[in-house]
Amino acid sequence: MSQNIAIIGSKGAIGKGFVDFYKKQNPSNSILSLSRKNKEADDEFFIDIEDEGSVCDAADLCSKKGPFDKIIIATGILHGVDFSPEKTLKNLNKENMMKVFSINTLGPALVARYFIPLMKKESPSILGFLSARVGSISDNQLGGWYSYRASKAALNMIIKTLSIEVARNNKNAVIVGLHPGTVESNLSNPFQGNVPDGKLFSPEHSVTQMAEVMNKLTPSDSGNCFAWDGKRIEF
Ligand SMILES: NC(=O)c1ccc[n+]([C@@H]2O[C@H](COP(=O)([O-])OP(=O)(O)OC[C@H]3O[C@@H](n4cnc5c(N)ncnc54)[C@H](OP(=O)(O)O)[C@@H]3O)[C@@H](O)[C@H]2O)c1
Numbered sequence: 001m002s003q004n005i006a007i008i009g010s011k012g013a014i015g016k017g018f019v020d021f022y023k024k025q026n027p028s029n030s031i032l033s034l035s036r037k038n039k040e041a042d043d044e045f046f047i048d049i050e051d052e053g054s055v056c057d058a059a060d061l062c063s064k065k066g067p068f069d070k071i072i073i074a075t076g077i078l079h080g081v082d083f084s085p086e087k088t089l090k091n092l093n094k095e096n097m098m099k100v101f102s103i104n105t106l107g108p109a110l111v112a113r114y115f116i117p118l119m120k121k122e123s124p125s126i127l128g129f130l131s132a133r134v135g136s137i138s139d140n141q142l143g144g145w146y147s148y149r150a151s152k153a154a155l156n157m158i159i160k161t162l163s164i165e166v167a168r169n170n171k172n173a174v175i176v177g178l179h180p181g182t183v184e185s186n187l188s189n190p191f192q193g194n195v196p197d198g199k200l201f202s203p204e205h206s207v208t209q210m211a212e213v214m215n216k217l218t219p220s221d222s223g224n225c226f227a228w229d230g231k232r233i234e235f
Helices: 013-025 050-062 094-118 146-167 187-196 204-214
Strands: 005-010 032-033 044-046 070-073 124-129 173-179 225-227
Touching: 005 013, 005 094, 013 032, 013 070, 013 204, 032 050, 032 124, 044 050, 050 094, 070 094, 094 124, 094 146, 094 173, 124 146, 124 204, 146 173
Parallel strands: 005 032, 005 070, 032 044, 070 124, 124 173, 173 225
Antiparallel strands: none
């Protein structure tokens, strides 16, 4: 059966991976691509998740194509042009930290605010946020990466809180975090050196795994975060 899908952050490695995967999976799928790199077109809209007006405008355009079976938020940042994730407390910098939170936590929350009304209600629909295992507080063994870890932990709380509210008027909604594994991308590029053999995934592999995981999710899974292998990640 064909699906109606919106991918936010569709020009990133994982976002593009999802666009390609769902196009290939069923050529009848309707796939909307949303990105800062897009010009307005029939299946492509501009979105800057740091700008609430842009998120609202994009949702308005998408509403004409909805409702959606899947909305996937594949935006994110780990390092900037002039900063890296903190190795130690001495690297903490307010501006950099605010940038990471703005993109990893506040942006996805705004997307939820404007896009959740576009989720299908009469059949199961999924809102998937790209989160990260390092956002798990209980799994934090190594320390470091203060801003990224905290921004994803806060994102996980937003996901949990959304799942409670949305279940009250959309019993079919599945709202989850997704951990893609370590995936070749601009985001992971500077940190790929320590990845064990066979553990650096291509976007295609990671996305195929996550799509399979999403296929098995039901509304009772809402509010949790799942890794590429289907295992639930403890917050
Ligand atoms: N790669 C990994 O190993 C890994 C591991 C764990 C979790 N993740 C998560 O997976 C997600 C996707 O990462 P990726 O590896 O695909 O990285 P990526 O290739 O760098 O893609 C990130 C995307 O986020 C978009 N973005 C950043 N700020 C934005 C904004 N203000 N408005 C709209 N789009 C914005 C970028 O858009 P532009 O193209 O316009 O710059 C880029 O396309 C992130 O949430 C990341 O934390 C990745």
